[in-house]
Amino acid sequence: MNLVFLGPAGSGKGTQAKRLEADYRITQISTGDLLRNAVREGTELGKQAEPLMREGRLVPDDLVIGLIEERLARGDIENGILFDGFPRTLPQAEALDAALTRLGLKMDKVISLEVPEEILVDRVTGRRSCPVCGSVYHVRTRPPKVEGRCDLDGTELIQRSDDTAEKLEKRLEVFRTEIPKVKEYYRKKGLLAEVDGTGNPDEVYERIRQAVES
Ligand code: AMP
Numbered sequence: 001m002n003l004v005f006l007g008p009a010g011s012g013k014g015t016q017a018k019r020l021e022a023d024y025r026i027t028q029i030s031t032g033d034l035l036r037n038a039v040r041e042g043t044e045l046g047k048q049a050e051p052l053m054r055e056g057r058l059v060p061d062d063l064v065i066g067l068i069e070e071r072l073a074r075g076d077i078e079n080g081i082l083f084d085g086f087p088r089t090l091p092q093a094e095a096l097d098a099a100l101t102r103l104g105l106k107m108d109k110v111i112s113l114e115v116p117e118e119i120l121v122d123r124v125t126g127r128r129s130c131p132v133c134g135s136v137y138h139v140r141t142r143p144p145k146v147e148g149r150c151d152l153d154g155t156e157l158i159q160r161s162d163d164t165a166e167k168l169e170k171r172l173e174v175f176r177t178e179i180p181k182v183k184e185y186y187r188k189k190g191l192l193a194e195v196d197g198t199g200n201p202d203e204v205y206e207r208i209r210q211a212v213e214s
Contacts, residue, residue, distance in 0.1 A: 001026060001080040002105060003212065004087065004096075006182065007113030008175045009168060010120035010127075011197050012204060016113070017084045019205050020212070026080035031088075034067050035059060056162060056170035058088060058178070065095040072099055080108075088174075090181045110186040111211055112179075113197035113204070117172060124168050128157040 001024060007013035021028045035053060038046035045067065049059045068086060087093040100106055115123075126139045130150035137144050137157060144151050162171070186192040193211035197204055 001108050001212070002083075002100065003081070003108060004083045004110040004186070005085075005113070006110065006179060007197065008115070008120055008179075009162075009171050010124040011113040011115045012123075012201060013084060013113055015201055016205055016208055017082055020082055020208065023209075024080065024082075024212075026082050027077050028082045028084055029068070029071055029077075029086070030084040031059075031064055031067060031086040032084070034071060035064075038067070054161075056167050056174065058174055061089055061091045061095070064088075065092060065099075068096065069099055072103060077105075087182055089178045090185055093182050093185045107186075107189075107191055109193060109212055110183075110191045111208055112183055112192060112194045113208075114194050115197040119198060120172070121165060121168060124163050125165050127160070127163050129160055129163075130155050131158050 003020070003026070005013055005017055005020075017028050017030075020026065035046070035049050039050045039053070040046070045063055048063065052059050064086065072081075083096070087096050097107070123138065126141070128137045128139060128144075128148075129135070130137075130153065132155045133150065133152050135150055135152055136142075137150075144157065146154075148157055149155070150157060161167070183192055183194075193214070195204070195207045195211050
């Protein structure tokens with residue numbers, strides 16, 4: 001089964017993608033992760049992407065599409081793929097279809113997690129992360145046992161540099177312009193399922209599972 005997972009920052013996409021990956025034994029491919037790796041490794045692509053990512057702007061389509069084609073060619077996709085954070089533009093969606101067709105594969109479902117913007121702002125600006133183990137907390141809804149310290153390793157929690165209200169606004173602006181076109185593309189193909197992303201993570205996951213199975 002091949003799925004696309006659409007959702008803005010703070011929609012819970014990352015958390016839910018991990019659960020889908022485990023339950024359905026499919027491989028998660030996240031362009032955000034692939035790009036962050038390229039930046040860490042200091043590749044040519046990483047150098048081009050880094051300033052754009054810092055600003056919450058999109059990396060050009062040809063670079064991202066190239067990255068996805070490279071990842072698909074590496075394999076480990078036999079049980080299915082969960083595309084996370086890709087496609088984010090219409091040309092990316094079209095390129096993905098072409099790449100899957102070349103591999104004799106097809107898209108089965110596109111899940112769009114729907115969360116009102118005021119909830120996104122609260123989730124993202126209240127988010128605190130452990131820079132060592134990656135655990136994620138929220139100052140109000142999921143506080144650590146000791147204020148400002150990771151429950152698992154006691155490290156001082158940080159606010160990610162792109163989790164501020166200002167950076168989030170930029171990320172949402174990009175999302176608002178591009179994603180409706182991507183959704184329309186998949187709606188016309190009868191693949192789009194819009195899922196309510198509000199409520200606790202278990203409730204949201206159950207809705208996603210039902211959408212995937214329907
Ligand atoms: P994410 O972790 O998915 O929020 O991605 C982090 C950043 O990587 C984004 O803000 C963009 O700058 C860049 N990025 C990730 N995926 C894409 C994509 N499909 N197209 C363009 N830029 C992307």
